[in-house]
Amino acid sequence: MSAPLLATPADATPPPEPGLEAPAPTSRNAPARGVSRWVLAAVALLPGLIAVVQLGRIHPDEVYQSLEPAWWRVHGYGVLAWEWREGLRNWAVPGVLAGFLKLADLLGITHPRAYRVVVALPQVALHAWSLWAAHRFAQRRAGDTGGLLATLLVGLYGPVLVFAGRTMAESISASLLIVAMEALDRRERLARAGLVGGVALGLAVVARYPSAIFVLAALVWLAAARRWRLLVFTCVGGLAVAVALGALDWATWGKPFHSFFAYVRFNVFSGKAAARFGADPPSFYVKPLLSAVPLWAWAAVPLGAAALRQRRFPSLPLWCAAVYTGVLLATAHKEERFLYPGLVLAMLAAAPPVAALLARRAQPTGRWGLAGLALAATLASAAYFPSGDLRADQFRAIVAATRGNARGLLIVNEGLWGSGGFFYLGKRIPWLTCDWPHDAAFQRALRDKTFNRAVTFEDRALTELQAGGFQVVRKVGRETILSRE
Known part of the structure; x- marks a missing residue:
């Protein structure tokens, strides 16, 4: 007959595991x-x-x-x-x-x-x-x-x-x-x-x-x-x-x-x-x-x-x-x-x-x-775990960029699912994400003056944003916040 799975009855206090002899509690503890x-x-x-x-x-x-x-x-x-x-x-x-x-x-x-x-x-x-x-x-x-x-x-x-x-x-x-x-x-x-x-x-x-x-x-x-x-x-x-x-x-x-x-x-x-x-x-x-x-x-x-x-x-x-x-x-x-x-x-x-x-x-x-x-x-x-980029500086930049009189936001070098959503925008304003200056979302934001804030990761399209009237406000880690009024 094979040995039981447990050496003690089902509801008895089990013996300590090897090397786990726990000292009895005392009032001094x-x-x-x-x-x-x-x-x-x-x-x-x-x-x-x-x-x-x-x-x-x-x-x-x-x-x-x-x-x-x-x-x-x-x-x-x-x-x-x-x-x-x-x-x-x-x-x-x-x-x-x-x-x-x-x-x-x-x-x-x-x-x-x-x-x-x-x-x-x-x-x-x-x-x-x-x-x-x-x-x-x-x-x-x-x-x-x-x-x-x-x-x-x-x-x-x-x-x-x-x-x-x-x-x-x-x-x-x-x-x-x-x-x-x-x-x-x-x-x-x-x-x-x-x-x-x-x-x-x-x-x-x-x-x-x-x-x-x-x-x-x-x-x-x-x-x-x-x-x-x-x-x-x-x-x-x-x-x-x-x-x-x-x-x-x-x-x-x-x-x-x-x-x-x-x-x-x-x-x-x-x-x-x-x-x-x-x-x-x-x-x-x-x-x-x-x-x-x-x-x-x-x-x-x-x-x-x-x-x-x-x-x-x-x-x-x-x-x-x-x-x-x-x-x-x-x-x-x-x-x-x-x-x-x-x-x-x-x-x-x-x-x-x-x-x-x-x-x-x-x-x-x-x-x-x-x-x-x-x-x-x-x-x-x-x-080492997780191994991916948390993009924490991007979220902090988005929160900072949408304070004050922000009417619209463009996020460059990030897709929709990598952004913070309306939760981190904190207000009901239009916002777009894109990767490159030739993307339709980027061109639309440059034409529409409603978009008066931008956040770009690692300065992608920074030159094009500045040509469209945006000015650098400040850096947040790898992110750059821009504004145009």
């Missing part, structure tokens, strides 16, 4: 826990602060699948991408953002950067919740000191700093997945844990439909671990979210689950996603994976191998990350950003064993020196 809360709160603010100060976009979806639909909901005009015309998206995330955007409008907050701060509030709160969940998950395995270090390894992970404050479906879904992983890892109050985990998994799917892969993987894990009570309440929580999604689609698209089925038809069964956006071999993900995984995470591999030799089931976040990455490798259409939720869960699984080993070192100098190196490697990964 209370001040340290207070410090931990403040540290985690500060770390939780970083991604949102970076996103607001830096601006830019990881991908056009950051604007046109969330911010711009929210602007359209509140103001009645905006640029709606083709998904919103054909019903491939649900209105949950844009609806929440629209509520905060409406609040900013009622408070008289009209500057794009200022109302971007207001819109960031729910996402900052969600990210803070996810970091606290990561801390609880790690603390069970690595104790107070190791748990805090593990949470810092996750919270200061470069891709998290870049993504978590962005209004990307991957960003929002990943935060909810961390909450779900922690809830389904609990061994007490199983009904409550299952409901929280099920709701978080369901909301992760609402934010991003491909996250259904994580849901299926989690349910398989719970069944294989024979955690039946937790599985039942997880399904109940997920079903409640599914009912709410069906009602939302019925109210907005006229049919329950219209957006989900339309998304699945387009991206899974029709082959149109690969035909329209391209197909790549599995090797497409090799470079992003290698550049995004910090060196310390590889140290967790031997510990994971030791657990497998003991016939123990892999941790839930590691299992979900592995299943999800396998599906991505087999999917024809590939994008670097798709890796993000799986990477975050892999870091959540890898950080506790590494942090526990560092925390148990006898010499404080070696302990904190290695911890500092691990955190430096964690931060450094932000330089």
Whole structure:
């Protein structure tokens, strides 16, 4: 007979993983826990602060699948991408953002950067919740000191700093997945844990439909671990979210689950996603994976191998990350950003064993020196993932150019989907994008005196703009702002 997947009964407290003997909590740890809360709160603010100060976009979806639909909901005009015309998206995330955007409008907050701060509030709160969940998950395995270090390894992970404050479906879904992983890892109050985990998994799917892969993987894990009570309440929580999604689609698209089925038809069964956006071999993900995984995470591999030799089931976040990455490798259409939720869960699984080993070192100098190196490697990964140009200076230039008496804007060396939309213009004025002086949009803007502002990337068509009456106002990074009156 083969050995069981778990060495303990389903609802018993599991033994510590190899190298994860966590010290018992004592009353003397209370001040340290207070410090931990403040540290985690500060770390939780970083991604949102970076996103607001830096601006830019990881991908056009950051604007046109969330911010711009929210602007359209509140103001009645905006640029709606083709998904919103054909019903491939649900209105949950844009609806929440629209509520905060409406609040900013009622408070008289009209500057794009200022109302971007207001819109960031729910996402900052969600990210803070996810970091606290990561801390609880790690603390069970690595104790107070190791748990805090593990949470810092996750919270200061470069891709998290870049993504978590962005209004990307991957960003929002990943935060909810961390909450779900922690809830389904609990061994007490199983009904409550299952409901929280099920709701978080369901909301992760609402934010991003491909996250259904994580849901299926989690349910398989719970069944294989024979955690039946937790599985039942997880399904109940997920079903409640599914009912709410069906009602939302019925109210907005006229049919329950219209957006989900339309998304699945387009991206899974029709082959149109690969035909329209391209197909790549599995090797497409090799470079992003290698550049995004910090060196310390590889140290967790031997510990994971030791657990497998003991016939123990892999941790839930590691299992979900592995299943999800396998599906991505087999999917024809590939994008670097798709890796993000799986990477975050892999870091959540890898950080506790590494942090526990560092925390148990006898010499404080070696302990904190290695911890500092691990955190430096964690931060450094932000330089490589994502690998694309965020065009942050362009967004800052657009915001600056449209203040005051701007009546029309021309953006040179950028297409429609790379621009900031009406959300970052902050007002209802005509605007055009083009690449070259001979483009029709460029010629139209030069003839029409309504267009009295221009932003050009790396000074393309600068001579032609000046010949058309524009004068340089100032530089913003690689962007030049021009004006004509």
